[in-house]
Amino acid sequence: MPAPDTDILADLVRAKRSCLVQLRDAGRRQLELIDGGNMTALLDLLAAKQRTIAQLQRIERALDPFRGQDPDERRWRTPQDRAACCEQLEHCEMLLGEIISQEKCSESTLSRRRDEAAVRLQGVHLAGVARGAYTAQPPTNVSQLDLLSER
16 A cells, blocks of 8 residues: 555655754854854865755755645544654754754854954054065165275
């Protein structure tokens, strides 16, 4: 006997939850890397997150046929299966909220670090300009008078 559509729906919801847990955990690590200034590891992590996001997008597309259905019309194997799927969906919503919050925090922390780096670079530039002004050599194209020659 083929699996009812609700089994497919439950599998997709479990897969969605799994992706969201991975994204939440990666978001925690992302904040640590930003705080630590480890940009190389951050770029690697962002690449891994992108793959997870692509997987989540595939799951969302697979869920599309279920979106227009009336939930009360779905036939579940047991009421417990329906309750478990509903619980998984609620957990997905909670994870999504947490992920969005993490992303906002990461963005603001990264922006702050970028601005701090810009200020430090500007200070280094100004120090270089000042040092250059104090150590400037006279132009080399000025002719010199040789008083030691015998002509």
